[in-house]
Amino acid sequence: MDREAGAAAGSPSGTDPQGGSEALRQERLAKRDRLRTRGVDPYPARFDRTATAAELHERHAGLAPDTRTGEIAAVAGRIAAIRGHGQLVFATLQDASGAVQLLVQRTGLADAAAAVVESWDLGDWVGAVGEVVTSRRGELSVEPSEVMMLSKAVRPLPDKWHGLNDPDTRYRQREVDLVANRDTRRVFDIRFAAVAALRRAMEAEGFVEVETPILQPQAGGALARPFFTHANALDIDLSLRIAPELYLKRLVVGGYERVFEIGRNFRNEGVDTRHSPEFTALEAYQAFADFRDGMDLTERLLVAAADAATGRRTFTSGERVVDLTPPWPRVDLLDEVEALVGRRLHPGDPRADVAAVCAELGMEVQPEWGSGKLIFELYDAVLLPHITRPTFVCGFPVEVSPLSRHSADDPAIADRFELVIDGREFVNGYSELNVPEEQEARFRAEIAAAARGDLEAHPGDLAFVRALEYGLPPTSGIGIGIDRLVMLLAEVSSIRDVILFPMLRPEAGPPA
RNA sequence: GCGCCUCUAGCUCAACGGCAGAGCAACGGACUCUUAAUCCGCAGGUUCCGGGUUCGAAUCCCGGGGGGCGCACCA
Incomplete structure (x- = not known):
């Protein structure tokens, strides 16, 4: 099969996977073939590494210049720089741990090894075995007696400086971005350290990590437009999940008292610096707890992630500084709205009154929005930023919280919170609605909204209501946006910078 | 979806209506202590694509494509 054929000609902006630099590629292919002619395999199966660059630096810190340690090390990595000096060649070998210099005395090498050194290009994976020494300038080096080509790079890497x-190119060819840009690696190291820390913290809290369907007959658990696909075997259309929420709560019904899932959700909506069609969320549900416990848990989790991934608790976002040091203030939405507009609004107020306040603030409102939705939109547009x-x-x-329990004091208000940081929603959580007939009534209201043309109304889910009828214990649920959390921790402003392979248009579009 | 910006050598960028260039990388050469090595030499282009204006277009205009940012929608 020829994966590249379809994208060969006329590719835009120099990202042609065939490579516009055919001459440079041919040059490296020729070097590779010369190695083969000499009986050297440019793609051998394995290499016995005995030390990483970081280990050598750790073991031999502070050596005087021109020291010979007597230690023989086998190192492997990518050639990041070459400085030729006639019979002496310096190369910077980069591995996942860092970099170490190779100090190659070509005169001391066998012919085959000398040919391998001769063939080295920036970007090649190589292995070297030799004594650990320091150069006259004091640089820790391996002086190889043996060298191997581990994988010949036939395409040139970007400018080393x-x-x-x-x-x-950075997004389409992330592998190249990772090699060329140190900061890219830093951002993703933070991401994976944060996710690992969240897993550890959840485990320590007694939560079980589970997996629930991504392909669902009916996407639920959030208010969003789904992607659709088709299952040939069953000849049915399926949605990609927009949230794992309903399945996770069914697991709590089933007796998993503390469950969580870290996974991808898919929403067929806008793409911008804050939104990606596929994004990662952590959702967690704990039985016998309410939304206040959810806030406590949220605080512990985010602080654990920040500590593990960065060792810091203050982060800059543009001009602003965000301090994650707990505890975090807990405010009431209606109080905040009152402070803003100078009068107390309530979801039970006549719609016209609330709409008038929104109009004064210059908001555009939809005719089907009730008072509760209007108050929420007011918060979202004016307060939250x-x-x-x-x-x-x-x-x-409650109008905008179809899966949340209502407050004991006020049936129009949900026991729900959002964690807002730097003008963005990071976490959403609530006391889960566990009264089946009330859930069914909420779904009916959503279905009515859909009938009025609301594309994001929550679909009714009879299987979920049936599950509730077996009894969902009092439960607290939270959902954490992982991508946004990583953006904060890594201090980057675009969500694409924290997603390895963000969604882009195909490289070679259909002929115009 | 709308607006603004952007696309030039493998990479990073100049040239902005008048000969398409530099640095790095490559290639040839010198060099046994460099580390953005240095020095000498040499090569490398569908200026994203298609039209148009012009004596002349990378440059101006129109259309298309990719990407970025902002707005709208959303988390």
């Missing part, structure tokens, strides 16, 4: 800047420090906003209208 300026790196790779073109965002298109100005909240910088981590803040739990509590008490959302």
